[in-house]
Amino acid sequence: MKEGAPLERVDGVHVRRNGRLWLDFGGCDYFRLAHAPALRRALIRWVRTQGWNVAASRLTTGNHPLYAQVERKLARFFGAEAALLMPTGYSAPLAVAQALAGRFTLALIDQEAHVCLHDAAMFLGCPVRTFPHRDVSAVARQVRRAGPGARVILLTDGLFGWNGAVAPLAEYRRVLPPNAWMLVDDAHAVGLLGRRGRGSVEAAGLSRGHLIQTVTFSKALGLYGGAVLCARQVRQWLVARSGCFGGGTPMPPPWAAAVETALAELRRRLPQRDRALRAAAQLRQDLRRAGWEVLDTPAPIVALFPASRLEAARLRRALLAEGIDPPWTEYPGRAAGYFRFMLAPSHTADHLERLRRALMSVRRD
Ligand SMILES: Cc1ncc(COP(=O)(O)O)c(C=O)c1O
Known part of the structure; x- marks a missing residue:
């Protein structure tokens, strides 16, 4: 295992890596709450008036x-x-x-x-x-x-x-x-x-x-x-x-103080799940047509396991060409690396089409 390359999450859909903005399909911020103003306000409110430890x-x-x-x-x-x-x-x-x-x-x-x-x-x-x-x-x-x-x-x-x-x-x-x-x-x-x-x-x-x-x-x-x-x-x-x-x-108390706000925000955003799930279902269908094996799941997660290093390199290049940060994942306990795409409600039709184009353009081994 090795550390991932440094990367900064900028908003709900972009990351900054090596000084450049990329479209992001990585991570587990499923409702993109990590940048939600309501959570930021809850944290700041607590830090302003109380201690943080x-x-x-x-x-x-x-x-x-x-x-x-x-x-x-x-x-x-x-x-x-x-x-x-x-x-x-x-x-x-x-x-x-x-x-x-x-x-x-x-x-x-x-x-x-x-x-x-x-x-x-x-x-x-x-x-x-x-x-x-x-x-x-x-x-x-x-x-x-x-x-x-x-x-x-x-x-x-x-x-x-x-x-x-x-x-x-x-x-x-x-x-x-x-x-x-x-x-x-x-x-x-x-x-x-x-x-x-x-x-x-x-x-x-x-x-x-x-x-x-x-x-x-x-x-x-x-x-x-x-x-x-x-x-x-x-x-x-x-x-x-x-x-x-x-x-x-x-x-730390500020984080605990923000939990209630996070639960309320989650409740508010739950109806948006369907949008991400529909996008994931469509992507899976397209990938299967292109010969990929992908698991059907009730989560907006699509895992792609390249058959070879060459295929992984081709996928990587295709993603970069569409301005997408390749969500390559190597995780403790898993032998081989793979691409893990997470589709969030905040991904627009254009973002999803860029991802589809990139993945469909790759020649399979
Ligand atoms: C299944 C699972 N359990 C536990 C954890 C650890 O949670 P935390 O990051 O809050 O320590 C993770 C990943 O972060 C996870 O994927």
Whole structure:
């Protein structure tokens, strides 16, 4: 792995790289909230009137009353009993695993799960087995093999951000023992899935018993930080047992103060999802006609895997010729690089046509 080249996001659709503006189809700012004036105002309002750091753990003197207020709003938005803010989305599953350590005899994890879930699994203190990507029968087999006394937890992304695939949560629930838990990293699903944008748990129509959802504010919500949505009892365990929660400084207050505005903005922009989804469906159709294999997903994400380095280089040149920053992605845990296009509601017909033209002009291997 290596660092990406430096790049500056300029507005909802452009980036500046090497001193030049390029059309942008990268990243996970799904509703382009990271530049929304309402969020900027909320942050500035807080910084003007209050401090920007509590400079202590929430177990000591860092428990600003704002945090509990925001957690109540989050719990209401997601339809969960309780919420706990975390400094990042990455640390949220780690904290959950620390809180639940010792409760399970087997952890099952999707082989394509985000690296933070693989890290989290190490805290559970039980054997960890991977299962093939979204393979419900493989989960059922592992459960049968574990026997009737097994205490199982399943870890998966709700929506896999690298290609837009959705985890079959309801099917997992059907083959898991009734006492099994699920830890769902919904970093990408918030805003994209579910009628109210609550993510994969809402989309799958699952009840929240024995289910913990972790989210990030750094993608569809345009902010920074993370949260755990869970039962009240689990929240208590998190506070009491998680070093990731108690051993560090919480999310800076200005960011926490802007969460409510971000949720309101997301709600307002949810109807715009359809536009991006229609554009993604059209692009997939065109790509298939040109011989590409592309996954159908309910997310505005189109992942293209070039067959060779030469093909990747041709795609790159074609994108640059249309003034598009090539969204080449190399991600922890993935062997090969690929192009990941994210279509946002703010992309105009002209932007989409430039992308289509670039991709269609490439000779396939
Ligand atoms: C699936 C998934 N989980 C967790 C994270 C980490 O979230 P954060 O950036 O808020 O730490 C990411 C990426 O950023 C992600 O893609």
